[in-house]
Amino acid sequence: MNTKKTFGQRLGRDMKMNWSLYMLMIPVVVYFIMFCYMPMYGIVMAFQDYSIFKGFSGSEWVGFEHFIKFFQSPRFGELLLNTIRISAACLAFGFPAPVVLALLLNEIKSAKLGKVIQNCTYIPHFISLVVACSIIKIFTAETGVIGSFYNMITGSEAGNMLNNKNNFLPIYVISNIWQECGWGSIIYLAALSGIDQSLYEAAEVDGAGKWRKVISITLPSILPTVIIMLIMRMGQILSVGYEKILLLGNDATSEVSDVLSVYNYEVGIKQSRYSYSSAIGLFNTLVNLLFVQAANWISRKVNGYALW
Amino acid sequence: MEAKATKTKVRNKIRKESPGERVFDVFNVIFLLALSICMIYPLWHVICASFSNPMRIARTAAPIIFPMNADGGLGFTVAAYKQMWTHPLIIPAYINSIGIVVVGTTLNIIMTSLCAYVLSRQNVMLKKPFTLFVMFTMFFSGGMIPTYIVNTQIFHLDDSYLALILPGAISVYNMIIMRTNFESIPVSLDEAARLDGAGHMRILFQIVLPLSKAIIAVMILYYAVGHWNSWFQASLYIRTPEKKPLQLLLREILIQNDTSAMSSSTSGTAAGQADQAEIGETLKYATIIFATVPILIVYPFLQKHFTKGVMVGAVKG
Numbered sequence: 124m125n126t127k128k129t130f131g132q133r134l135g136r137d138m139k140m141n142w143s144l145y146m147l148m149i150p151v152v153v154y155f156i157m158f159c160y161m162p163m164y165g166i167v168m169a170f171q172d173y174s175i176f177k178g179f180s181g182s183e184w185v186g187f188e189h190f191i192k193f194f195q196s197p198r199f200g201e202l203l204l205n206t207i208r209i210s211a212a213c214l215a216f217g218f219p220a221p222v223v224l225a226l227l228l229n230e231i232k233s234a235k236l237g238k239v240i241q242n243c244t245y246i247p248h249f250i251s252l253v254v255a256c257s258i259i260k261i262f263t264a265e266t267g268v269i270g271s272f273y274n275m276i277t278g279s280e281a282g283n284m285l286n287n288k289n290n291f292l293p294i295y296v297i298s299n300i301w302q303e304c305g306w307g308s309i310i311y312l313a314a315l316s317g318i319d320q321s322l323y324e325a326a327e328v329d330g331a332g333k334w335r336k337v338i339s340i341t342l343p344s345i346l347p348t349v350i351i352m353l354i355m356r357m358g359q360i361l362s363v364g365y366e367k368i369l370l371l372g373n374d375a376t377s378e379v380s381d382v383l384s385v386y387n388y389e390v391g392i393k394q395s396r397y398s399y400s401s402a403i404g405l406f407n408t409l410v411n412l413l414f415v416q417a418a419n420w421i422s423r424k425v426n427g428y429a430l431w
Numbered sequence: 432m433e434a435k436a437t438k439t440k441v442r443n444k445i446r447k448e449s450p451g452e453r454v455f456d457v458f459n460v461i462f463l464l465a466l467s468i469c470m471i472y473p474l475w476h477v478i479c480a481s482f483s484n485p486m487r488i489a490r491t492a493a494p495i496i497f498p499m500n501a502d503g504g505l506g507f508t509v510a511a512y513k514q515m516w517t518h519p520l521i522i523p524a525y526i527n528s529i530g531i532v533v534v535g536t537t538l539n540i541i542m543t544s545l546c547a548y549v550l551s552r553q554n555v556m557l558k559k560p561f562t563l564f565v566m567f568t569m570f571f572s573g574g575m576i577p578t579y580i581v582n583t584q585i586f587h588l589d590d591s592y593l594a595l596i597l598p599g600a601i602s603v604y605n606m607i608i609m610r611t612n613f614e615s616i617p618v619s620l621d622e623a624a625r626l627d628g629a630g631h632m633r634i635l636f637q638i639v640l641p642l643s644k645a646i647i648a649v650m651i652l653y654y655a656v657g658h659w660n661s662w663f664q665a666s667l668y669i670r671t672p673e674k675k676p677l678q679l680l681l682r683e684i685l686i687q688n689d690t691s692a693m694s695s696s697t698s699g700t701a702a703g704q705a706d707q708a709e710i711g712e713t714l715k716y717a718t719i720i721f722a723t724v725p726i727l728i729v730y731p732f733l734q735k736h737f738t739k740g741v742m743v744g745a746v747k748g
Binding site for chain 1: 448449452455456459460462463464466467468469470471473474476477491492493494542545546548549552555556557561564565568570571572573574575576577578579580581582584585586597598599600601630631632635656659660661662663667678681682685686712715716719722723726730
């Protein structure tokens with residue numbers, strides 16, 4: 124290799140040699156510029172008083188006005204708290220569920236039975252959110268299977284369970300577990316199937332029982348996977364999606380179900396306050412980015428393993 | 432299978448299980464079976480309810496185990512499905528969704544495999560900056576509103592299906608799964624083809640893609656299910672009622688309780704309105720099944736592949 128050639132010369136040679144590859148690259152580059160980088164450029168509207176008639180170039184610049192307005196508004200703390208509350212509840216209950224499911228599935232002796240159970244638990248993952256939320260609403264309604272039972276037990280006369288804001292969080296978290304727990308267990312099952320079977324045999328020769336084997340072999344073997352998943356999950360603490368809340372929430376629950384992304388949607392799409400909502404969205408994106416980076420950094424320190 | 436069986440035999444010889452462990456095994460199986468039933472029961476309930484007598488369903492709060500007639504016995508009726516058929520938008524919405532799935536998924540596969548192929552090649556300058564250029568979009572994005580404004584004001588995708596197909600043409604996560612798979616193809620094949628004078632286009636279409644059928648099947652599934660189930664993008668961009676995809680229409684029927692578009696011969700009187708409310712409930716069940724049937728049909732055949740992508744992702748991630 125001739126190192127004396129300039130970068131331009133080398134690039135030219137590479138392009139000549141691999142011209143067909145660069146041709147294949149073109150549509151991909153165009154796609155990313157149009158649909159990923161253009162919207163990023165669109166973020167400038169968070170610093171403008173954007174008007175669709177004036178466009179990005181004609182709108183007036185206002186600096187950080189929208190951010191300051193948002194941070195000072197009483198909604199800010201409320202939204203942040205709701206977001207963290209929902210996220211933390213999903214983390215506390217939703218995160219361990221697939222790990223436990225995978226461990227229990229691993230103890231099933233019959234491979235066939237295990238497969239059947241696994242497949243049953245995957246199905247809810249593929250049901251669309253609209254359908255899943257409507258099933259949740261039907262079940263928790265006054266006349267629904269869960270709703271009527273709930274009303275009978277608690278003596279509540281509020282009708283549908285979702286009319287009571289205190290029920291929102293449990294319903295949200297449990298239905299999340301219903302939909303995602305089976306699917307989430309796949310990654311742990313993969314880790315479990317990677318464990319060297321001779322370890323178990325050696326332990327058995329030494330007289331280890333089931334509990335001993337689980338504690339001394341199984342748990343330590345999947346711990347790295349669990350930690351990585353946990354850290355990555357922590358990185359998403361402020362990214363609670365809006366789709367499910369838009370479908371499930373109502374006026375009665377908005378006090379607890381209004382999270383940053385939902386408010387962003389309400390302000391931006393429903394009220395057409397584009398610049399203000401862009402500022403909220405940018406704030407949310409940046410905080411998420413910060414958390415993910417921090418999570419990755421911690422992962423590298425703890426595990427010596429990072430995603431990038 | 433055989434190896435596993437002998438292994439179990441060897442295990443049993445070494446050590447007998449204690450009674451406590453056996454009790455655990457039994458309870459574990461019972462618990463997991465009960466859990467699986469809980470997981471799929473909501474869907475079963477909806478299936479049974481959709482074939483049941485509407486009046487009966489409206490009066491029952493107990494779990495439904497089989498389709499019921501008016502007296503609560505085993506009975507079977509397709510009244511709700513017939514009623515659903517009268518909704519003027521449901522068939523167009525179904526066709527729209529199928530179209531979006533077919534065109535959208537085709538584009539997804541082409542674009543994703545192009546991107547994955549380019550990123551999987553060795554010895555290409557610009558590989559590093561290009562990888563960075565692609566990966567960056569995973570961590571930072573314009574956000575909902577700037578994206579919406581750019582798509583509607585600059586690209587004029589308002590009320591167009593392109594708004595549902597183009598913006599998500601490449602999922603970087605799926606692309607990484609595909610790239611990992613492409614990288615596992617022996618380099619020697621590639622080199623031999625290059626010596627024979629094949630360009631990258633030919634290598635991609637005649638060597639790499641045919642060798643990656645399994646992963647492409649997985650990708651088709653992921654993308655197709657994604658398109659079929661998505662409603663939010665459509666709610667942002669699609670204005671014309673006739674253009675709405677199925678899930679968006681479902682949201683109106685199921686979540687916003689708008690069944691008024693469906694004809695009812697008994698409407699008008701107060702009793703008729705009560706009847707309609709009851710039929711409205713069963714209608715919901717019928718529409719849920721109608722919308723989920725494609726996935727329920729496809730699922731048993733493809734469940735083996737569904738998990739494969741997660742596995743490949745897990746190896747990498």
